[in-house]
Amino acid sequence: MFRKATIIALILPTLLVAAQTCTDDDAFTFDTINTGKTVDCAWLTLNNPDIRIPKYCDTDPSIQEACCISCNSLITCTDDDAFTFDTINTGKTVDCAWLTLHNPDIRIPKYCDTDPSIKEACCISCNSLIPCEDTSGFTFKLDFNGNTVGCNWFLKSKHASTRTSTYCVESGSLYDVDIADGCINSCGLCTGGNGGNSAPTISPPARRKPNVLLIMADDFGTGDVPAYWNSSIVDMPNLNRLGAKGVTFKDVHSTPLCAPSRYMLLSGLYAHRGVHKQGTWDITHNSNQFRGKQKSIAKVLKDGANYHTYMAGKWHLGAKVPPNGSYNSTHLLTHPMHDWSQALIDGPPDIGFDSSFITTGGIQASPYSFFKDGYLTTEQEDVVYWDKYSEHDMPHGRSVIGKHGGEGSNDWDSTAYNMILVNETIAFVDNHLHDKPEDPFFAYVALGGVHIPHSPPDFYMDGTVVKDLVVGSLVSAMEERLIMNDTIIIFTSDNGGLAKSQQFSHYTNGILRGNKGQIWEGGHRVPMIWRYDGVFPENETRENLIGLNDVFATLCEIAGVDIPYGSAYDSISFAPYIASNDKTEVLRTQLGTWAYDTNGWRKQFLQAIRYNDLKLVHNTETNAIALFDLMEDLSEITDLSERSEHLDTMKSMYKELMALGPCPDDRLGTFELSKKSKEVNCAWFASKNTRRRCRNHIEGELLCNSICGRYKDKCNSDLFPNDEVPTLLQ
Numbered sequence: 001m002f003r004k005a006t007i008i009a010l011i012l013p014t015l016l017v018a019a020q021t022c023t024d025d026d027a028f029t030f031d032t033i034n035t036g037k038t039v040d041c042a043w044l045t046l047n048n049p050d051i052r053i054p055k056y057c058d059t060d061p062s063i064q065e066a067c068c069i070s071c072n073s074l075i076t077c078t079d080d081d082a083f084t085f086d087t088i089n090t091g092k093t094v095d096c097a098w099l100t101l102h103n104p105d106i107r108i109p110k111y112c113d114t115d116p117s118i119k120e121a122c123c124i125s126c127n128s129l130i131p132c133e134d135t136s137g138f139t140f141k142l143d144f145n146g147n148t149v150g151c152n153w154f155l156k157s158k159h160a161s162t163r164t165s166t167y168c169v170e171s172g173s174l175y176d177v178d179i180a181d182g183c184i185n186s187c188g189l190c191t192g193g194n195g196g197n198s199a200p201t202i203s204p205p206a207r208r209k210p211n212v213l214l215i216m217a218d219d220f221g222t223g224d225v226p227a228y229w230n231s232s233i234v235d236m237p238n239l240n241r242l243g244a245k246g247v248t249f250k251d252v253h254s255t256p257l258c259a260p261s262r263y264m265l266l267s268g269l270y271a272h273r274g275v276h277k278q279g280t281w282d283i284t285h286n287s288n289q290f291r292g293k294q295k296s297i298a299k300v301l302k303d304g305a306n307y308h309t310y311m312a313g314k315w316h317l318g319a320k321v322p323p324n325g326s327y328n329s330t331h332l333l334t335h336p337m338h339d340w341s342q343a344l345i346d347g348p349p350d351i352g353f354d355s356s357f358i359t360t361g362g363i364q365a366s367p368y369s370f371f372k373d374g375y376l377t378t379e380q381e382d383v384v385y386w387d388k389y390s391e392h393d394m395p396h397g398r399s400v401i402g403k404h405g406g407e408g409s410n411d412w413d414s415t416a417y418n419m420i421l422v423n424e425t426i427a428f429v430d431n432h433l434h435d436k437p438e439d440p441f442f443a444y445v446a447l448g449g450v451h452i453p454h455s456p457p458d459f460y461m462d463g464t465v466v467k468d469l470v471v472g473s474l475v476s477a478m479e480e481r482l483i484m485n486d487t488i489i490i491f492t493s494d495n496g497g498l499a500k501s502q503q504f505s506h507y508t509n510g511i512l513r514g515n516k517g518q519i520w521e522g523g524h525r526v527p528m529i530w531r532y533d534g535v536f537p538e539n540e541t542r543e544n545l546i547g548l549n550d551v552f553a554t555l556c557e558i559a560g561v562d563i564p565y566g567s568a569y570d571s572i573s574f575a576p577y578i579a580s581n582d583k584t585e586v587l588r589t590q591l592g593t594w595a596y597d598t599n600g601w602r603k604q605f606l607q608a609i610r611y612n613d614l615k616l617v618h619n620t621e622t623n624a625i626a627l628f629d630l631m632e633d634l635s636e637i638t639d640l641s642e643r644s645e646h647l648d649t650m651k652s653m654y655k656e657l658m659a660l661g662p663c664p665d666d667r668l669g670t671f672e673l674s675k676k677s678k679e680v681n682c683a684w685f686a687s688k689n690t691r692r693r694c695r696n697h698i699e700g701e702l703l704c705n706s707i708c709g710r711y712k713d714k715c716n717s718d719l720f721p722n723d724e725v726p727t728l729l730q
Contacts, residue, residue, distance in 0.1 A: 028066035030056070041067035045208070051482075083121035085111070096122035137557060137573045137586040138182035140167070147674070148572070151183035209305050209440045209559050210532060211487040213425075213478065214551075215471060216265065216446045217527075218258060218314060218362060219516055221497025221508035222250075225527045227541075229510030238472030239529070242491060246531030247578055248541045253610075254495050254548040256516060256523035256595045259316045261494040261548055262446065263289045266296045266317075266351070268552030268568025270592060272662040277711065278596040281318030282361045283332060286325075288318040288346040292695060293566035297552045299352025300568075301442050304561030308436050310428045311353045312421045313446035314362035320345035332367045333376070333383045333407040343374030350374075353444075357424040363414045363448040366406020370420075378409040386412065417448040418470045426477045433481060440486075440559075445474065484533045488558070492548065493526040513636040519595040519606040519617055520636055536578050544584055545610055547591045550574055565675055566698055590653075592660040605719055609657035614646075616653040618726065620719060625650070625726045641728055651729050663715035667703035674699065682707055 024041040031038055033055070044052045044067060057064045057071035064071050079096040086093055088110070099107045099122060112119045112126035119126050134151040141148050154164055167179050168187035179187070222228040226236055227243045228250065254261035259280045260271030267290060271278060274289035281289060290296065301307035321327035322342035328335040343349065348356035357372050368386055369378040388405035391398050397415035425445050432441045447470060471491060478487050495516050497508025514520025526548070530536060553571035556563050563571070576583035593608045608617045613631035618624075627641040627650055640646055658664060670679045675697055682704035685693050690707065694700040700708030711719065724730075 022068040022072065024069045025066040030060070030063055041070045044070040077123040077127065079124045080121040085115070085118055096125045099125040134185045135182045137576050139572065139586070140179050140182065142167075142672075149674075151186040153674075154183060154186040208486060209307075210535075211440045211483060212301075212307075212442045212490070212555060213474060213487060214265075214442070214444045214490045215474065215492070216262070216313075216444070217491070217493040218447055219495065219498050220493035220527065221510070221515075221522065222512065222525055222527050223508045223510035224497060228527060229507075234468075236468045238468045238475065239491065242471060242475060242489065242529050242531055244539045245533065246489070246529050246538065247536055249528040249530070249546055250541055250543050252492065252526050252528040252546045252548065253524050253591055253593060254493070254526045255593065256495055256518055258314075258494040258516075259289075262314075262316055264547070264549045265492075265494075265551055266298070266444070267294055268297065268549045268563070268571030269294065270549065270570050270594075270660065272594065272711070273570065275318070277662050278594070280361075280365075281316060282365050283319050283321055283344075283367070284325075284327060284329075286318050287320060288351065290317075290351055293564070295564055295567040296351040297555060297568075298348075298442055298444065300552075300556060300561055300563060301559060302352050302354070304556070305559045306439050307559070308432050308439050308441040309352055309354045310425070310432075310441065310443045311348045311356040311358060311446070312425050312428075312443070313358060314448055315348065315358045315360050315446070316362060317351075319347045319360055329406075331407060333369065333378065334380065340376040340380075344371055344376075347371065347374045355428060357421070358446075359417075359448075361404075362446075363417050364402050365404045366408055368401070368406065368408025368412040370409075382410045383407055384410045414448070421445055421447065422470055422473045422477075425474060429477065429481065429483075433483070487532070488536075488555075489531045490528070490551070492528040492551075495524055495526065496522045511635050517595065519593060519608050521615075521630070521634065523595065524593055530578055537580075540581065542577060542581060544577065544587050545589070545591055545612070546574055547572075547588065550588065554578075569698060590656060590660075592657055594661065607657060607661060609653050609660070611649070611653050611656075614649065614653065616641075616650055616657065618654065618657065623724065623726050625654070625728055647729070654726070654729055662711045663709065663719055664702065664705045666706050671699060671703055673697050 026040070029038050029040050032043075041063075044056060049070075053071055057067065081095070084093050084095050087098075099111060108126055112122065137150075139148050139150050154167075164187050168183065224234070224236070225239050225243075227240060227248055255264055255271050257278065257280070260274075260278055263269070263271055263274050267274065273291070273294070275287060275291055276289065295303075298307075298309040298311070302309050321332065321338050322345055323339045325345060326337055328337070332338065333340065344360075347360075348358060355373050357370060359370055360367065366386070367376075367378075369376060369383075371377065385407050386401045386405055388401055388403055390401045390405075392401075393399075394411075394413040394415060396413060396419070399412065399414045401414075425443055428443060429441065432439075475489060478484050478489065496512070496514065496518075498516055509515060509522035509525070512520070512522035512525055514522035516523055528546070547570075549568070549571045550573065551571075552568040553563060553573040554575045555561075556568075557573040557575040572586075572588045574587055576586050589612055591610045593610075595606045595608075605620045606617060607620065608615055610630075613629055615628045615630055615636070617626045617628070625641050626639045627643075627646055628636045628638065629640060630636075641650065666682045670681045672679055680699075685697075685700050685704050685707045694704075694708035701710065705712055705715070709715070
């Protein structure tokens, strides 16, 4: 049995070569003209190939001959859409695409190798024998436990044959996707058997793994970006240019609060998967938000693809005061039991950042000092106590301390915060290009504004808007260093904008209902733009649902890195969707959101779930629900929950929301442990070694909350005082 694999547009551009006999000589080296550095053929394509290749290949015949693949990687290879030819046996008139539709291992040599006109007109098809391979990013849902898995699930078990015979079927009553097509290789449906390819393929040199510059704004709503609602009263030329050069996403969601969103971004998980389900995490006696085997995106890229990792700006994920976590909140920097000759405990270096320049709470909380690679940069004699709600004239403007007074450096200047981050990040990039030019970098820059206290500088370089100029400065730095073709730039925000912007006739969340901290769209729908020159489309928009947690899996797919067990299991890659608006089959269809009161428990706890364009909101205290159709009612004005035609859908959405949240019901029956390929039920976790089993298997917390759940004692008394299904859904 052989089925044609579904082909997904490649995210990384393929550099095609003219013939299989063209190779690079691995032993060949030559000296660069400017520096005299000895390099090999691969150096030609690592950076600025449009400059290096003509400079060396076109002027030195020995390089042209020894580095055939690399020297010819810029050759434009396309299929002529107007070209047709007649087949030999039937005389049927066909185009280039016909060569790869069926049996390409027969058709391509039969026609391309014997007819020069076909080989010339059908360059891509003739030089690209399609491998029998799984569709990149393809996922499907298991019927016995509801988990979403990828094609590698078939290969991670001694029961592989049982799995393939059960699931490798066409779409039908049980499955809404064609698993046999999506996982053709893992299902063993290739000509060569399980894991075999239908034909040998040309293997051109791979493009280097891209650098990543991830910029996260603070309290920056979609209405602050002109491209979203045209409601911004402030010109944003640099963000507009970023969007014009990249892809703008219009349905991206964080959590409604800053710190949980930072965990969501870096972990690929919902906030309640971490140490604390909600809150703002500064320096205390607690560890950071990452638990056990959870790895950050920085750690995974570093370990899996040798990324050089860096962070600048607002940490806000929690940390301990050295030497042992005991701390005095009033005198964080000067208390004698604190030892600042040691590094911050559970700071950025502890989750995979090679270097960092951060404040633990942005510009809003003490200590008002920077930490470099985990170490405090302020000398003891330079520590002062900054009173709350105080203002101070500084070189760049009027520095402001908000509602949280505390110790910090005597030169603390909130107006200069973002400029400092820009300068430190550019310094990191320069050091990286000098010390590790062959490796990619991952730089995460978490900005300090527009979070309170609002204290923009009097002038930022050319005197325009701070946030926009930060983006402009960083992008310009990448352009000046000629690395834009090797760098993905991502801009996003941690949550929706603040309500107080309306005092100035500016609607930071545009037409959306609500603001930061709320369950409504204005609380958690955030801007996001991706730019990757020469790879991602320019000036395009995407309208489908994406979670901030999906950035993790997307970067891993682009970098070719596997996600380790226990990490980012709430993350779904949207990499193919960046390249093409048509690739919606890889996207999530649902996403949960949770909004707690500022103290973390009771008072108000609302939760919501998206299912395509529908949004169900549940108030756990009153047990009331509401339903909105965001396609028709993006401002969430008309509640559809009492319309009978939506009842079955609401029941399904509510059930899924409870399963995703901090208090899921125990799964009935058996389910498979993904780590051990063993069928168990919840009683297995309770039978013996409960703590170890719960710790070692994520299914315990996800499916057996009454035994392994960390919030099980609070679920009924605090989170869900009305332990009943909402009346409308009964």
